[in-house]
Amino acid sequence: MIHFITSRTQISQKSIQNTIELLNEDCTIPFIARYRKEKTGNLDEVEIGQIVQFKEHFEALEKRKAAILKTIEEQDALTDELKAKIEKTEDLTTLEDIYLPYKKKRKTKAETARKNGLEPLAKMIMSQRVNDLEFTASKYLSSKVEHIDDALEGARHIIAEWINERTDVRNNIRYQLERFATIATKVVKTKKEDEAAQKFKDYFDWEENLSRIPSHRLLAILRAEKEGYIRVKISIDDERALQKIEDRIIRSHNECAEQIELAISDAYKRLLFPALSNEALSIAKEKADENAIKVFAKNLQQLLLGSPLGEKRILAIDPGFRTGCKIVCLNAQGDLLHNETIFPHAPQHQSKEAMNKLSSLADAYKIEAIAIGNGTASRETEQLVKRVYFKNSVEVFVVSEAGASIYSASKIARDEFPNYDVTVRGAVSIGRRLADPLAELVKIEAKSIGVGQYQHDVDQTQLKKSLDTVVEHCVNKVGVNVNTASASLLSYVSGIGPKLAENIVNYRNEHGAFTNRTAIKKVPRLGGKAFEQSAGFLRVKNSDNPLDDSAVHPERYTLVKQIAKDVGKKVDDLIGNSSVLKQIKLQQYVTDSYGLPTLQDIVKELEKPGLDPREKAKAFSFNEHIKTIDDVKEGMILPGIVNNITNFGCFVDIGIKESGLVHVSNLSDTFVKDVNEHVSLHQHVQVKVLEVDTSRKRIQLSMDF
Template sequence: MQQIVRQLAAEIKVSEQQVRAAVELLDGGATVPFIARYRKEVTGGLDDIQLRELEARLSYLRELEDRRVAVLKAIDEQGKLTDALRAAIAAAPTKQELEDIYLPFKQKRRTKGQIAREFGIEPLADKLFADPTLDPTVEAAAFTKPPEVLDDGKPGADFSTVPAVLDGVRDILSERWAEDPALVQNLREWLWAEGLLRSKKVDSKNENDPEVSKFRDYFDYDEPIGRVPSHRALAVFRGRGLEILEAKLVLPVEPEPGKPSMAEGKIALHLGWSHQGRKADDLIRKCVAWTWRVKLSLSTERDLFARLRDEAEKVAIKVFADNLRDLLLAAPAGPRVVMGLDPGIRTGVKVAVVDATGKLVETATVYPHEPKRDWDGSLFTLAKLVEKHGVNLIAIGNGTASRETDKLAADLIKMAAKADRAIEKVVVSEAGASVYSASEYASQEMPDVDVSLRGAASIARRLQDPLAELVKIDPKSIGVGQYQHDVNQSELARTLGTVVEDCVNSVGVDLNTASVPLLSRVSGLSGSVAKAVVRWREANGAFKSRKQLMEVAGLGAKTFEQSAGFLRIRGGDNPLDMTGVHPETYPVVEQIMEKTGKPVAELMGRADMLKTLKPELFANEKFGVITVKDILAELEKPGRDPRPDFKVARFNDGVEDIKDLKEGMILEGTVSNVAQFGAFVDLGVHQDGLVHVSQLAHKFVNDAREVVKTGDIVKVKVMEVDVERKRIGLSMKLDAAPPRQGGDRGAPRDNRFEGAARGYAQPQRRGPEPVQQSAMASAFAKLQQAKGR
């Protein structure tokens, strides 16, 4: 364990004492949000990001240590454990390197090399490699033996001829070299740095097939495997999984016919051997070639493809997690009466009005579109609902007929303006709304409401409090990631779960209004305890104090410790219960009250007074200066919400479809998704546009999240519109020049249109990146001609 602590401290760049303290807390059942917020003294101020990394690496290193013990035991039982081997196993930093060391000792089926050794050919193999001046045919003659006959009369191994014996030498040497950990690791790292990922279309597939054509950009593609971006790697792997693409690892330089490859040269160099025209050199060259072609090429490709997929999945999951975090922490509209519109054509537009607390007060269905086209009747129905309930905000789902329904809402707002009523409208993502509508929780929450109308209610609530509403939905159904079905699902679920947990606890939860799904994400509260809290609330009324939590069945002292600081009670017996001050530190606040002579209600919000206090005066052995500073900061802004203020993007009138877009237009939109290569922006035309990373700012940007995040409202310039492929190129550099005309529009495109319409990413070919898209198309046309494609 000490070695693990030492390694974690080095990786996270903190002291061993900090790591040891964090590990003890985690092993004791404390959650990351609790440790990050209320145990800063103990851990020396480790934040939630450091703690999450520590938690994940701790799990990996413990699994590695368990495997190390198992490998040592297995080799020792074979009687082959040496001091050098023990040291190598102890020093192995990864599971893969540990398995490389264990490979020669792993029990496996009887190989050709083993059979040759059983027939006594290994001394010959050692002799010829040690002294290549010896004549293999002469030396092999002494090792021939009569053919083996098995007990059942069938023929066995046959080393009765010199060629057969020399084949045995080849099998022994190639098997030995292929199990050399240093050689395997050197080849693997060399090919990761220099090898190419190459893909092409499977010959039997019709490139005009819509499903096949999605992968057109990978029909003839190669790129250094160690530099393939996540989205392109996952696109290739998806195509291979669908048997549309063939993918393989190729050497950086293809060998000339009859010449040894670079990989064979690397093996020879590792062995310290070179062909010098000696009698055994041709045999040894054959053994080296066999080692690469038969033993190592496929296993290395498999290992590096696994590494590429693993790294690509990590990036994809991180992008998903970052986007989810931004969406959950998006600005809440707050306690406003909201009308949710779930657009539809033939089935009508579903309408739901929720009051300022999120309670569903009325529903309706209107038919402004085909086939009824009851525009005026729909406006009349909506106007009545607005007047009856005092609606001042409209949430419109972004699905089918969204833009047409947005126009309906615009007409409604104009009508309301004539009556001096101000109403705003926002188009929101409805991803996951249908999942929620059909869920068991939705049926409990709105038992007498039609499934289709529940979706409209969810859309409305998303504006009031995105966090409170979206926690009711499986994070994977919220739709803010790419290739989410291609990545490790358990790791995706774990990562997204931690994101939701961190977001919920950073904002805090109103104990008297929170739903079961929201409460179950609070530090320390399980789903069953969350249900028990709601049952207590329904039976006894609103909680008056945090202390009353101890009356909930199944909620003990440990759970109270972990959860109480993240739960808020407004208008309760103790004003501190509406803050992030933990009940265990209330005595510290009492000391502050005694020092200032002010009751807590008069202290809260008094930054002028609180800033004059010295934290050192109130610190003690249990709660130090860091904790006191946090208490004072919380009292300055009690119940503060870390989320930004609510704003509404203004879509341009007359821009309702991709066909309405013109190059050079300046528009306002909402960032709907962010990937490393750029940001997708909702302009209200049913198709998100892409701001490529190169068009985000007048400076080099490595990752789009350095500039924007999901939910941001941005101004963009339309750079190019491809109606046929449903792709919109945008720029946040509003002074950017429009694209040059005259390029070959049918040529392959660069990655500034990374599959905006279809979820697949484009490859970025090597070479300088042109500024304008049409120039890129023209350049590729010339490149194709030069290659004779």
């Protein structure tokens, strides 16, 4: 395993070995990365994630090898040479090629020919030494093989199967598919005019090299095929491929060569190309999935680590026209204090009453900020709010509603607000997202948040795994207040999980707030291992030990006390005391258990304990004259917010229903390798309108002007 992982990464053997030992001890990636730096050689979460990934690959490969060896052994076909070949294989594709001749097959033409006694004839043809083939074939006639042509055809079926099972032949076709394959599409004529098909119009008649097709385009093409609007075909130069096989097999110019040539053509068209072109498309799809998932993961991380407003008293509005705007008032901890509905827009037009109501609620609940959902009637509601007179200063924010409807109908929302309907829950979620996006968004299935593309088309297992890793990383990077966090948030803390998270919340509800980190051990089923893995990421405010509200792990409290004693201070006096902390000679505290990386982390944490790595939320205003796509004109310069990032550019919310696309070519005046290096999610930007296609609801924007 160590050799397997080392050959696929740039990580040292010692680091890999120590990391695997920690993983086998049920340590989590965030814990290993943060608190076991000396053991891993200071590996970060990405590198540890690579080790985990290749460890799983290796284990899956070994499991498959064991199953294959058992199957071949049961057939009495396992030789020492074959066993060694299988055991040395480090690639799943090669392993399956080795296994192919021994694989239990459904009834094939070759199998029928073998039962009819034609395998010796096939071997003679393959030897290419038979002079009178017709006479030789006549010896194999029977009641089931009545004609010489039938005998030769049966022999060719067997030869075709042998050719199909040759690893060198398969690898040569794989090479040609990898280098030269094209993917072409044709529109299904009966569906061409369908309204739903128009979004795939660009791919009605498309051709491109399979190895160069961008991931987003391949996924779009495959979705269009799945929905029945186009047909997809993979092609290579068939004549060239056949010639390559013939060059490997045919060594004569007699009648045998003619039969083998026919068998090669049959093997290629019936067995090799269909299977291997599907394999090539699957590999391309896997790469496209991987790419799309990476983009989704980057976007999700930026969204989860989005700027929180913090503990403020918030009035949140879920805007609407006919059904009105749902208002909720939340205290600084996000608890619901009041809810009602106002009807400022059409058809009721009760704007004056709505403005009075907003003013009085803001005064009554000492509101510090207003959060407005960015869905239907958002712009109109924002403009109304900005006309309201507030006695105290109130900041106004427009908040993404993506996934809010999924949360409001979920079990989590029903458990939190059993006596309120979905509209109230949705408004509460909008307000809480402003206060702390991470704490609120973890309650929604990550792929429903809407910051990726083709999330329903990619491998769902891989997507979930990747997004769960991102959520876990973000939660542990920020840290969690154990006395206010929801079960959803706690479940992503290193070493906790859903069941323990519920136990923590239940214990908290029954016994009151935790007074220190040690008290967390009293939670049912939260044992020593779970405490070790989670304690450093759980914060306890106002504890009798100031380190409980920091990322310093309890296992290092004694060390911190010793450092404090050596400099003649109490631990409380060390915290935030940069001048004293900078004078500490860390080298004298290095032991076999911990080295400089851990000591440097401790000092950094003591300087600013429990520091939230996220920036504070900032208010933003759209152009008040732009309300629909009809108001958007070519050449306009507009303010906007980046609301999605893809490999081909980014989408920008300019304050209307349709987001505009800044294509990668319009992002900068220099070459753009990675869109994420130029923009980030929720970044405030200025964009220029290049083109407006009202019929297709598409807006082309530029940031390079």
